[in-house]
Amino acid sequence: MSLTNISCFPLYDDIIKNLDSFNSRLNKKNLAKSLNTIDETHRDHVYLLIKIFSLKNEKVPNLFEVPYKGISVSHDNDVCDLTFDLANMPPKLVKILQYFCESYAKVK
Helix, strand or coil: CCCCCCCCCHHHHHHHHHHHHCCCCCCHHHHHHHHHHECHHHHHHHHHHHHHHHHHHCCCCCCCCCCCCCEEEECCCCCEEEECCHHHCCHHHHHHHHHHHHHCCCEC
């Protein structure tokens, strides 16, 4: 059971609305570099985009698990870093992240 009717934040809705008209060519190396260099606020948005996509599209979403084989590393100061491999994500999610990086995110 997917959670297709869950309430989202406007950023996700805006990206989905405009995704069909987004025709930028995918370069996973450049996308990974962009994702690694965005500021902290936008990094949080990336995780929200990944999590909401997972909740809306997975047959059995798990609210407590890091989606798409992401890895969570906790630090002593209660900070948690998340690492993802684009190869483990559905193509539509990768396109969403590319759209976000090219349209919204500010690179450091």
